[in-house]
Amino acid sequence: MTTAAKAQTLIGLYDAPEILRVVNVWDVVGARAVAALPETKAIATAGHGIAASFGYDDGATPRDVMIDMVGRIAASVQVPVTADLDDGYGDAGETTRLAIGVGVVGANVEDRLKPFDESVAAVEAIVKAAEAEGVPFALNARTDAFVRAGVRPVKESIADAIQRGRAYIDAGATSVFVPGILDAHVTRQLVEGIGERKVSVIGIPGALAASEYEKLGVARISYGPLPQRVALTALQELAVSLYGGGVVPSGLPALN
Numbered sequence: 001m002t003t004a005a006k007a008q009t010l011i012g013l014y015d016a017p018e019i020l021r022v023v024n025v026w027d028v029v030g031a032r033a034v035a036a037l038p039e040t041k042a043i044a045t046a047g048h049g050i051a052a053s054f055g056y057d058d059g060a061t062p063r064d065v066m067i068d069m070v071g072r073i074a075a076s077v078q079v080p081v082t083a084d085l086d087d088g089y090g091d092a093g094e095t096t097r098l099a100i101g102v103g104v105v106g107a108n109v110e111d112r113l114k115p116f117d118e119s120v121a122a123v124e125a126i127v128k129a130a131e132a133e134g135v136p137f138a139l140n141a142r143t144d145a146f147v148r149a150g151v152r153p154v155k156e157s158i159a160d161a162i163q164r165g166r167a168y169i170d171a172g173a174t175s176v177f178v179p180g181i182l183d184a185h186v187t188r189q190l191v192e193g194i195g196e197r198k199v200s201v202i203g204i205p206g207a208l209a210a211s212e213y214e215k216l217g218v219a220r221i222s223y224g225p226l227p228q229r230v231a232l233t234a235l236q237e238l239a240v241s242l243y244g245g246g247v248v249p250s251g252l253p254a255l256n
Contacts, residue, residue: 001078003100003103003105003135004134004135004136006079006080006081006103006105007080007105007106007135007136007137007138008136009042009080010042010080010082010105010106010138011136011138011174013041013042013080013220014138014174014175014197014219014220015197015219018214019210019211019213019214019218019219019220019221020041020042020219020220020221021039021210021220021221022042022043022044022082022220022221022222022223023040023043023044023222023223023227024044024045024046024049024084024222024223024224024225024226024227024228025043025044025045025046025049025073025227026045026046026049026050026052026053026069026228027050027053027069027072027073028072028073028076029255029256030227030231031043031045031073031076031077031081032076032077032255033255033256035076035077035078035079036255040079041079041080042079042080042081042082042106043073043077043079043080043081043082044081044082044083044084044108044222045069045070045073045081045082045083045084046084046224046225046227046228047059047061047066047083047084047085047086047108048084048224048225048228049225049227049228050065050066050069050070050084052225052228053228054069058225059086059087061086063089063095063098066083066085066086067095067098067099067102068102070083070085070099070102070104071099071101071102071103071104074102074103074104074105075102075103080105080106080138081103081104081105081106082104082105082106082107082108082138082140083099083104083106083107083108084107084108085099085107085108085109086109086110087109087110087111087112087114088109088122088125088126091125092109092122092123092125092126092129093125093126093128093129094129095109096109096125096126096129096130096137097129097132097133100129100130100133100135100137101133105135105137105138106137106138106139106140106174107126107137107138107139107140108140108141108142108177109122109123109126109139109141109142110142110143110144110177111141111142111143111144111164112144112148113143113144113145113148116163116164116167119143119164119167119168120164120167120168120171123139123141123167123168123171123172123173124171124172126139126141126172126173127139127171127172127173137174138174138175139168139172139173139174139175140173140174140175140176140177140200140220141165141168141169141173141175141176141177142176142177142178142179143160143161143164143165143168143176143177143178144179145157145158145160145161145164145178146161146178146179146180146182147179147180154186158186158189158190158193161176161178161190161193161194162189162190162193162194164176165178165190165193165194165195165198165199166193166194166195169194169195169198175197175198175199175200175219175220176194176198176199176200177200177201177202177220177222178190178199178200178201179201179202179224180202181204181206181207182201182207182208183208184208184212184216187199187201187208187213187216187218188216191216191217191218196217197217197218197219198219199217199218199219200218200219200220200221200222201213201218201220201221201222202221202222202223202224203221203222203223203226204223204224204226
């Protein structure tokens with residue numbers, strides 16, 4: 001498929017009645033392993049995971065490194081790829097143009113609770129850049145209304161997320177990513193305030209199951225750095241076993 005066709009496919013996955021489940025990857029071999037599964041409809045990259053794999057703190061990966069890696073991932077699979085592009089690197093429009101140029105058809109771009117007008121302007125710049133490239137880019141505009149809330153009451157974070165979310169959708173975002181541990185009561189308010197099939201969540205310990213979020217009208221669930229932590233845990237456990245005189249398990253599939 002062309003880049004534009006992949007982008008349209010990804011938007012259709014957001015709009016579908018079934019919640020879009022994306023397993024976050026951080027390199028090519030992981031992307032291929034996940035994409036080989038028949039259940040995989042799209043791939044999401046993990047900004048945290050890519051940063052860790054290159055030795056950077058989360059959010060500190062240089063733009064050229066990030067664009068190179070997400071491009072390698074996009075080129076390695078046939079399904080649509082949506083990338084974590086941190087906060088847009090100070091020029092969200094240009095970052096989007098670069099991402100589209102390497103085959104990425106959607107992205108998370110976080111507001112980091114920057115001033116409201118500045119955050120909306122970043123969304124507008126992303127949408128404008130995508131239109132100029134002729135690609136219906138699936139922007140999963142992230143608001144940090146919960147993860148950067150500090151000690152403010154939950155109701156204030158809900159109101160902030162809804163205000164920002166509505167503005168991002170009005171500016172052309174496909175969906176609004178609200179990371180945090182969201183229970184059914186909070187999720188219901190976010191969906192009612194931002195829109196049915198317009199809210200994206202993260203699956204982390206303490207969060208609801210994907211099927212529960214689906215019933216509440218959520219569009220997408222991703223898993224951030226958790227898949228990488230699971231893989232690294234397995235690696236450490238194997239190392240401990242080998243150091244203790246163990247052997248590599250037989251029957252491993254040749255995924256690399």
